[in-house]
Amino acid sequence: MRTKMCEMFGIDLPIFAFSHCRDVVAAVSKAGGLGVLGCAYYTPERLREELQWIDRHVDGKPYGVDVLLPAKYEKIAKRSITAADLPPEQTDYLRAYLDAHGIPPLPPGAAEELIKDEIEKINFTREQAERLIETALEFPIKLVVNALGAPPREMVESLQARGIRVGGMVGSVEHASKHVQAGVDLIIAQGMEAGGHTGDVTSMILWPQVVDAVAPIPVLAAGGIGRGRQMAAALALGAEGIWCGSIWLGTTESDLTADMKAQLFKAKTRDAYQSFARTGKQCRILKSKLTEAWDQPDAPSTAPLPLQTAVMAESRLRIERARAVDWLTCPVGQIVGEMNESQSTRQVVYTMLDEFVDTMQRMDALMTEAD
Amino acid sequence: MRTKMCEMFGIDLPIFAFSHCRDVVAAVSKAGGLGVLGCAYYTPERLREELQWIDRHVDGKPYGVDVLLPAKYEKIAKRSITAADLPPEQTDYLRAYLDAHGIPPLPPGAAEELIKDEIEKINFTREQAERLIETALEFPIKLVVNALGAPPREMVESLQARGIRVGGMVGSVEHASKHVQAGVDLIIAQGMEAGGHTGDVTSMILWPQVVDAVAPIPVLAAGGIGRGRQMAAALALGAEGIWCGSIWLGTTESDLTADMKAQLFKAKTRDAYQSFARTGKQCRILKSKLTEAWDQPDAPSTAPLPLQTAVMAESRLRIERARAVDWLTCPVGQIVGEMNESQSTRQVVYTMLDEFVDTMQRMDALMTEAD
Numbered sequence: 134m135r136t137k138m139c140e141m142f143g144i145d146l147p148i149f150a151f152s153h154c155r156d157v158v159a160a161v162s163k164a165g166g167l168g169v170l171g172c173a174y175y176t177p178e179r180l181r182e183e184l185q186w187i188d189r190h191v192d193g194k195p196y197g198v199d200v201l202l203p204a205k206y207e208k209i210a211k212r213s214i215t216a217a218d219l220p221p222e223q224t225d226y227l228r229a230y231l232d233a234h235g236i237p238p239l240p241p242g243a244a245e246e247l248i249k250d251e252i253e254k255i256n257f258t259r260e261q262a263e264r265l266i267e268t269a270l271e272f273p274i275k276l277v278v279n280a281l282g283a284p285p286r287e288m289v290e291s292l293q294a295r296g297i298r299v300g301g302m303v304g305s306v307e308h309a310s311k312h313v314q315a316g317v318d319l320i321i322a323q324g325m326e327a328g329g330h331t332g333d334v335t336s337m338i339l340w341p342q343v344v345d346a347v348a349p350i351p352v353l354a355a356g357g358i359g360r361g362r363q364m365a366a367a368l369a370l371g372a373e374g375i376w377c378g379s380i381w382l383g384t385t386e387s388d389l390t391a392d393m394k395a396q397l398f399k400a401k402t403r404d405a406y407q408s409f410a411r412t413g414k415q416c417r418i419l420k421s422k423l424t425e426a427w428d429q430p431d432a433p434s435t436a437p438l439p440l441q442t443a444v445m446a447e448s449r450l451r452i453e454r455a456r457a458v459d460w461l462t463c464p465v466g467q468i469v470g471e472m473n474e475s476q477s478t479r480q481v482v483y484t485m486l487d488e489f490v491d492t493m494q495r496m497d498a499l500m501t502e503a504d
Numbered sequence: 505m506r507t508k509m510c511e512m513f514g515i516d517l518p519i520f521a522f523s524h525c526r527d528v529v530a531a532v533s534k535a536g537g538l539g540v541l542g543c544a545y546y547t548p549e550r551l552r553e554e555l556q557w558i559d560r561h562v563d564g565k566p567y568g569v570d571v572l573l574p575a576k577y578e579k580i581a582k583r584s585i586t587a588a589d590l591p592p593e594q595t596d597y598l599r600a601y602l603d604a605h606g607i608p609p610l611p612p613g614a615a616e617e618l619i620k621d622e623i624e625k626i627n628f629t630r631e632q633a634e635r636l637i638e639t640a641l642e643f644p645i646k647l648v649v650n651a652l653g654a655p656p657r658e659m660v661e662s663l664q665a666r667g668i669r670v671g672g673m674v675g676s677v678e679h680a681s682k683h684v685q686a687g688v689d690l691i692i693a694q695g696m697e698a699g700g701h702t703g704d705v706t707s708m709i710l711w712p713q714v715v716d717a718v719a720p721i722p723v724l725a726a727g728g729i730g731r732g733r734q735m736a737a738a739l740a741l742g743a744e745g746i747w748c749g750s751i752w753l754g755t756t757e758s759d760l761t762a763d764m765k766a767q768l769f770k771a772k773t774r775d776a777y778q779s780f781a782r783t784g785k786q787c788r789i790l791k792s793k794l795t796e797a798w799d800q801p802d803a804p805s806t807a808p809l810p811l812q813t814a815v816m817a818e819s820r821l822r823i824e825r826a827r828a829v830d831w832l833t834c835p836v837g838q839i840v841g842e843m844n845e846s847q848s849t850r851q852v853v854y855t856m857l858d859e860f861v862d863t864m865q866r867m868d869a870l871m872t873e874a875d
Contacts, residue, residue, distance in 0.1 A: 134870060305774070306841075326706040334773050335697040335706040337728035337737065338838040342773070357708035366708065366737035368870065369863050402705050402713070403676070467709040470677075492740050493871045499505060499739065500864045 137351040138319070138374035141298060142167055142195050142275055147374025148364075148482060149321075149353055151199055151278075155183045155190075156386035160478035162187075162194040169197040169278055174254045177268040184272045197276030197298075198269045201262055213258055214443055216249055220436045223444045230426045236451050236460065244447075251446035257439045266292075276300060278321065280330070283311040290316065300353070304332030304339070306346045313347050320347050321376050324356030328379045328405065328466035330416050331356065337370070344371035359468035361488025365496070379405075379466040384478045392458045394475065396421070402470030409434075411464065413441030419469065421462040423448060508722040509690070509745035512669060513538055513566050513646055518745025519735075519853060520692075520724055522570055522649075526554045526561075527757035531849035533565040540568040540649055545625045548639040555643045568647025568669075569640045572633055584629055585814055587620055591807045594815045601797045607822050607831065615818075622817035628810045637663075647671060649692065651701070654682040661687065671724070675703030677713045684718050691718050692747050695727030699750045699776065699837035701787050702727065708741070715742035730839035732859025736867070750776075750837040755849045763829045765846060767792070773841030780805075782835065784812030790840065792833040794819060 138147040148166035152158050158168030170187065172180050180198075187196055232238070239247055256262070266277065266288075277292050280302040289299045293316070301312030302321040309320050322343035324336025334342075336356040344352045354367035355376035367375050381387055383394050396419065404420045410427040411418050413435045418424060423445075427435055435441045452460040476484070509518045519537035523529050529539030541558065543551045551569075558567055603609070610618055627633070637648065637659075648663050651673040660670045664687070672683030673692040680691050693714035695707025705713075707727040715723045725738035726747035738746050752758055754765050767790065775791045781798040782789050784806045789795060794816075798806055806812045823831040847855070 136870070324706065324708065326709055332774075333777070334838060335695065335728060336708045337695065337706065337734060338697055338773055338841070341731065341733050342841065357706060360712065362712050362741050363708060365740040365867070369736040369740050369867060370733050402709055403703075406704070467705060470709070470713065493867065496736075496740060496864060496867055497871065499507070500868065 136368070136373040138353065141319070141351070144195065146482070146486070147353075148485070149374060149376040150381055150478075151376060151378040152381045152387070154381070154386060154388045155187050156388070157381045157384060157478050158196055159187050159190040160384075160386055161381075161482065162191045162196045164479050164482045166482060167195055167197060167276065169199050169276060171199045172265055172269070173199070173201050174256065175265065176254070176256075177264045180265055180268045181271065184269065184274075188272055195275035197274050197278060197300075198265075199278040199280060200265050200269070201257065201279060201281045213261070214252060214255060214439060216245070216252055216443075218440060219252075219443055220440055222433045223436045223441070224447075226433050227426060227444060227448050230429075231448055231451055234422065236448075236455050236457055239447065239450060239454070247450055248447050251450065252443045255439050255442050255446075270295070278302060283308070283315040284317070286315050293318070302355070303343065304330075305334055306339075306342045309343045309347050313350060317350070319351050319353060321353045321355050322372070323376070325407070325417070326467040327356035328417050328469075329464040330412070330414055331407065332415075336367075340367065340370040340372055357466060357468060359471055359485075361485045361490070362492050364485060364489045365492040379464075379468050380472065380481060381478060382463070382465060383472045383475055384481060385475050386478045389463065390453075392456060393461050393463060396458060396461050397463075397465060397469055398473050398475075400465075400469045400472075402467050405465050405467050405469045409441070411442070411445060411462070413438040416464060417466055418464050419462045421460050422457075423452060423460045424462050507739070507744040509724065512690070512722070515566065517853070517857070518724075519856070520745060520747040521752055521849075522747060522749040523752045523758075525752070525757060525759045526558050527759070528752045528755060528849050529567055530558050530561040531755075531757055532752075532853065533562045533567045535850050535853040536565075537853060538566055538568060538647065540570050540647060542570045543636055543640070544570070544572050545627065546636065547625070547627075548635045551636055551639045552642065555640065555645075559643055566646035568645050568649060568671075569636075570649040570651060571636050571640070572628065572650060572652045584632070585623060585626060585810060587616070587623055587814075589811060590623075590814055591811055593804045594807045594812070595818075597804050598797060598815060598819055601800075602819055602822055605793065607819075607826050607828055610818065610821060610825070618821055619818050622821065623814045626810050626813050626817075641666070649673060654679070654686040655688070657686050664689070673726070674714065675701075675710070676705055677710075677717045680714045680718050684721060688721070690722050690724060692724045692726050693743070694747070696778070696788070697838040698727035699788050699840075700835040701783070701785055702778065703786075707738075711738065711741040711743055728837060728839060730842055730856075732856045732861070733863050735856060735860045736863040750835075750839050751843065751852060752849060753834070753836060754843045754846055755852060756846050757849045760834065761824075761832075763827060764832050764834060767829060767832050768834075768836060768840055769844050769846075771836075771840045771843075773838050776836050776838050776840045780812070782813070782816060782833070784809040787835060788837055789835050790833045792831050793828070794823060794831045795833050 136147045145165035150161035153171045161168040278300040298318040300319045301317040303309045325331045351373040353374045353376040354372035359380040410424040507518045516536035521532035521539045524542045529541045532539040649671040669689040671690045672688040674680045696702045722744040724747040725743035730751040781795040
């Protein structure tokens with residue numbers, strides 16, 4: 134297969150994999166696609182470790198990173214946040230909610246330190262993002278993707294000067310134009326069925342709109358893709374490749390806990406819903422007893438990004454220690470309804486390709502009969 | 505082109521058009537597709553007139569009707585509703601809201617009669633639906649579609665005994681199974697980007713899920729289709745044809761007012777949003793000053809279906825008389841962002857086909873190069 138995206142990166146398959154897990158990133162690149170490590174919550178030291186591992190395991194195939202490069206950092210966070218920033222209304226509400234539902238508190242002696250460690254991982258300042266990019270530049274990365282607004286133009290140019298391609302993730306045609314002005318090499322158009330921060334426009338509508346709006350800049354289709362028929366639909370709609378995230382969460386390589394994977398395999402399509410619970414911004418996540426805490430009539434409104442993430446840190450620790458599986462949640466798209474068992478990453482790629490080839494043959498027959 | 509849906513109805517193009525406008529229905533059937541008249545708010549007398557007109561103008565091509573055949577009518581309405589049923593909280597709120605925003609009231613002498621006439625059009629009882637179907641059976645209809653739950657099995661069988669095919673519209677895989685049990689001939693899987701009453705699952709996810717769940721019963725794809733690339737995507741995802749509604753609203757044949765069409769052409773994708781304002785049930789409609797009345801912090805919750813439709817009747821009359829164009833609304837899908845000018849229905853069909861053929865050729869080339 135030869136799409137513009139295959140040519141741009143010298144890859145066999147126009148399949149891009151977003152994952153926080155190095156094993157998935159390496160496996161997709163080795164299978165002929167391109168793995169992209171999501172490193173928003175990594176320290177530079179941890180990121181270095183992960184990229185060293187990937188670089189050793191990827192057999193020279195290309196890979197990339199996904200960071201947060203907002204055009205205006207100050208809108209998000211002027212400085213790192215600490216436990217002192219925790220908004221009392223939301224923090225107290227959630228603590229009382231977990232107490233009332235029998236989730237044990239953290240051990241009194243260790244609680245403060247554990248919460249502090251979690252909150253320190255939330256890195257949304259310009260300095261933090263720049264340190265992550267500097268660390269990534271120690272490695273032969275081929276792609277940097279950002280997902281929180283258009284990146285600063287000078288940063289795009291400095292990456293491109295090193296031969297690195299820059300991609301911008303968008304959920305609307307209006308956002309796409311801002312990324313084009315910032316000079317990106319490719320656009321990832323993500324429909325609202327995707328996991329994580331999403332807008333309101335579905336993939337069926339968004340992809341062709343963005344393809345037309347940014348041409349000749351190539352577009353990767355994201356949101357709702359986990360099987361070959363959806364890959365074929367993405368190409369039919371004008372995309373030059375696909376970008377998948379959720380589908381790797383259940384793989385044998387995924388570093389999610391067995392409990393979390395089991396909850397994903399049990400979930401139905403509509404259990405992946407848009408909520409402000411996780412980050413304070415509209416984000417598609419797995420519905421659980423924890424997210425439902427914020428759907429109660431007496432719940433306060435969620436705190437803004439990134440404070441809501443900090444509010445949620447303590448509850449996550451409590452739930453994991455209690456192994457309260459009904460309370461587990463993570464970002465995931467509507468494709469979760471199709472995820473029912475663990476497969477290797479390579480098997481996911483090849484199952485997708487098989488259905489893609491079948492689909493293309495079925496389409497071909499449809500047209501041949503039309504002659 | 506030969507899909508199962510073309511074979512079932514002996515049509516050239518697997519394009520199904522839902523419209524409340526007889527001219528659109530006839531034009532699509534004549535162009536080689538199949539027009540379906542939405543007759544939920546028609547009296548039997550009016551429906552007879554419309555079908556007589558279609559039958560005279562359709563050159564012997566097949567057409568169908570779309571009615572409301574809920575399995576349990578009693579859940580919706582035991583008897584016809586009247587002005588005496590209007591819930592005071594919602595009625596008073598909306599009246600005061602329009603007053604405060606300078607929309608003149610109806611003329612005092614005529615108001616009562618005008619409102620009564622509007623409310624009488626709301627027909628949700630079993631008796632009303634049966635009278636509509638009996639009327640439709642005076643004509644050689646080929647398809648009856650229902651969109652409010654699975655139809656009673658005996659009604660499906662009695663239609664099939666007359667050689668009429670029955671289709672069921674669904675927004676989730678769970679609903680699809682109920683329709684299959686009721687014995688329908690085809691399923692219309694409608695993603696949440698569609699106009700009108702919709703669920704929460706997007707077309708990209710819903711279509712292949714429903715196709716697999718109801719096989720070998722053929723599926724029409726609905727929700728987000730207005731152009732040839734989307735038609736190709738629908739077939740790639742496993743549908744045997746497409747069902748479009750919104751795209752006809754702006755045609756020269758559409759009987760919407762020029763003001764309403766102008767508002768649709770101005771609208772962006774995200775102006776078609778899911779709201780309870782119109783019917784009391786989740787329904788994708790054009791955002792307007794009227795729908796925003798129900799988004800205000802001090803707004804009461806909307807009344808249940810069908811009472812909310814009755815609540816809204818008076819405001820619609822006031823807005824139309826005032827020609828307050830910013831207040832106009834109608835059900836429409838996210839495809840509204842692509843609707844920018846009036847074309848004939850035939851031209852819409854052929855523009856769609858052109859892009860479809862181009863898309864299929866592009867897909868074919870992609871595979872040929874892969875060899």
